[in-house]
Amino acid sequence: MIPVVDRNECTGCGICVxxxxxxxxxxxxxxxxxxxxxxxxxxxxxxSSCPAEAITEG
Ligand code: SF4
Ligand code: SF4
Structure with a gap:
């Protein structure tokens, strides 16, 4: 499954990019x-790289 970004948790840090x-x-x-x-x-x-735990398994 493609991971999903929780738009309410993403801080826009750009690390995942x-x-x-x-x-x-x-x-x-x-x-x-x-x-x-x-x-x-x-x-x-x-x-695992998102410090805000905003990305989870889809
Ligand atoms: S880092 Fe995340 S978005 Fe990029 S290929 Fe891997 S699972 Fe997909
Ligand atoms: S690493 Fe997490 S908080 Fe940072 S931009 Fe990516 S999804 Fe958003």
């Missing part, structure tokens, strides 16, 4: 992380 090996995460206009479902390889790295 840098950590994603597939470059599947970008920040939207509200500075919230968005995962490209087609690019994501479901490696799970972003789930």
């Amino acid at each position: 840098d950590d994603c090996p597939a470059a599947a995460i970008t920040m939207d206009d509200a500075d919230i992380a968005v995962i490209d479902k087609d690019a994501c390889t479901d490696c799970g790295i972003c789930i």
Whole structure:
């Protein structure tokens, strides 16, 4: 399953954008992380790298 970003928990730090090996995460206009479902390889790295625990398994 592709991970899901809790938009209420994301602080916009951008760490997941840098950590994603597939470059599947970008920040939207509200500075919230968005995962490209087609690019994501479901490696799970972003789930553990998010300091706000805003990314969970989908
Ligand atoms: S690491 Fe977490 S808090 Fe930081 S931008 Fe990504 S989802 Fe948001
Ligand atoms: S699961 Fe892996 S490939 Fe998918 S968004 Fe997170 S870090 Fe990127």
